[in-house]
Amino acid sequence: MNPEVLVLATSVVLLAIGVAGALIRRNPIAVLMSIELMLNGANLLLVLGARVRGNVDGQSAALIVLVLAAAEAVIGLGIALALFRDRDRVDIDEPAEVRG
């Protein structure tokens, strides 16, 4: 296979691994890390696109996504800490106050 397809496949599989992680893990930190994996996968695809199309916009977009990932990690971790700090069990399915 040519290398572009390899990287493309990697990015998509990274996305899938991140999704599986977000669904399987009960630890909020693990879920957040899985989300970071997904973002990395998407970024990889952006950079690949920039290379293949010769257009540097993909790289700039990847930089912006990096900013987004940082902001999201901050808020996600803040919420996770605030929510789970004083609990015994750190289980993401336990706080179910938003029940319909």
Add this chain to the structure above:
Amino acid sequence: MSGILIWAWLFTLPGLLMSALGVGKRPGAASQGGPPVMFVLALVALATGAHGDFRVEGWLPFLPDGAFHLRVDALSALMLAVVGAVSTCVYIYSLGYIPDQVGHSAGYSDEESEVAQRRFFCYLDFFVASMALLVLAGNLAVLLVGWTCVGISSFLLITFLNKKAGTLSAGLQALAANAIGDATLLVALVLVPMGCGDLTTLGTAPCIAGVGGAPLLALLIFIAAAAKSAQGPLYFWLPSAMAGPTPVSALIHAATMVAAGVYLMARTHGLLAAAPSVGQATAVIGILTALGGGILSLQQTNFKRSLAYSTVSQLGYMFAGIGFGAPFAAMFHLVTHASFKALLFLTAGVVIHALHGREKLSDMGGLRKELPGAYAAFLIGSLALIGLPLTSGSFSKDLILEAAQGHDFMPPLLWLGLFAGVFLTGMYSGRLFFGVFHGPRRFLGELHKPSGELLWPLVPLAIGALVLGYLEWPVPVLSRLLGETVGEAEAVHFPSVMGLAAGALGLAGFGLMAWRTEPAIQPAAVAARADDHGEAEHFEEPLEPNVGWSDWAAERSYGLAGALAGIQTGQLSRYILVSVLGVAAILLLTLAGSSVSVSQTFMGPR
């Protein structure tokens, strides 16, 4: 003719000034002249096909189209006729209704009462003037002025009863929704290219060439219309607006102001034709609102709120008609709906007035012997609402149903939703009718009999509810008159399978409630409250489906809502799972319906 009619927005100004200055013995008597004049002149203009234009350039020089532009054509004449007719009835009705609302029992002194009454008629005149300006507007700038003023007058009238709890919050809700609509109209006003502010040419090629094009403009106008007509998520203000006096609910929040959204969409139907995706969204939102309003109406314990949700539902039908490319059907339903909904509201006012200001359904029952006029009026209004064949409501509703069925961009399930809504309409109408007028008498006090001023305005509205349909059948007079403003229209087919089926469905729902309405409160419980003069109605009170009568319908729909809410478990993993599966489903479904070009736009041409 058109030369005079173009100044129709000034017709209520003399009345306003006289009420403001305290001229005249009886408050509001001076204002009675304005609406009938508007009605008659509009009718003549409509019949003679009058046209008129009035334009003053440079009114707002910083705008692309800042002229003060008024226009008389068939559509605006029709709207003026509707506004004039319903206003006339409501003005007369208010003469008999308002004095009690601001009388001694409500805590007003004599002087306060007179000032309040004059204030009321001032606000009413202001409303009619703004509504007329809105309807006569030839371009977006003037429309926005009328649109905003109508919102302001709505707020003033909702909060009119300032000694009653909860009116201010209701008024603020109305203002909030209105602000959303005003904002989107303002953005549209600024985005429209030079020289394209004229409402009727909004859909033409040079005017949609700018930023975003037709879809953006159409979307902005749709959001503004939805805010004004309480569609979709913006429905919340209309039930709360029932905090205002009943004549206000009848005029503004049933017949005219909320219909302004439909009018705007009909007026700019050319723009909507150039943006089919927005048209589809309009249809979907209309259907969902129609169904949601019907279900919510069944759960209400307050007479006027139940009717308010009915209005939301019927407006949904009109929007669905617009979305399915039948602006005439929507306008036709607007006209018939104005008649029978105003009738229903004014009759509700008679009942409330008789019960000394009580609006709770649990206080009502068995009133048909003592309020025969109201009984007959409510029956006629209800039959028109549910679409009994040969009433006005049936002709207009059937036209919308036919437009929905004939369209090809929707899966049939959605169209059936509109059809099922007819059954819901029958149910909530029957719930009100049988609950209020039949069954045991739950209010054990003396009824306050309605005066002539309260009853006579019901007559022309009732006649309209029965007869307005004949404007289109057997001879399509109305569609021919409106032909150049809203485009070609389908003819009304009568009798048709669809029409008869819809009528039967509505009647079935209606009749079902006759059998199912049971009192949940025993008469003895109400005796203790028979001496006071009506509690303050709290519009933010939590719904109590078990208190009040006819809880069968309310309980069924609450049960359904509870079952659906079980999807929300509160667990994050569940939500993520559903989201991911949803995205995967969307990807696979668009795959099924797409061609290679989808991916080529993504990856670039080979």
Add this chain to the structure above:
Amino acid sequence: MNDLFLPLAVGCAVALVSALLVVLARRPVHAVLALLGHSLSIAALYMILGADMVAVGQVLVYAGAIVVLFLFVVALLPQGGAEDDPTLGRVLGGVVAAGALLAGIAAWLSLGASLPPVAANAGGNVTEIGRSLFGRLIVPFELTTPLLLVAIIGAVAIWRRQERVP
């Protein structure tokens, strides 16, 4: 680009393996370290693909800031947030959902033509990125400012509420 195949293959392999470790690690600290390795391998991939500035940004932001933040939180949570083994149903659900998404994306991508060949001017340099950020992508670039502002305010707000609770 074929002479880059071996480095790319190695980089992708490391990225995938470390990603699996993140998801599968029992102890949270191990998962964070795997994330660190993953971030660095992704940075290497960016470098190979000619995106130098993005690679540097990845190291600075991801490996340098985000991973450190994760480590802090793991330190503050009780037991670092260790959890029990997932049930079979949960694992199945996760794998099926991820698989469905994968299938959807793969099917969608396979619709189109294969990837175009690598263009001539494929390497990015800082000048080019600058031109792009302040040119075509000016709006997203400016929008990151309120995004960061909201994140800061949000983080502070969450903790103010914590302190108010007695």
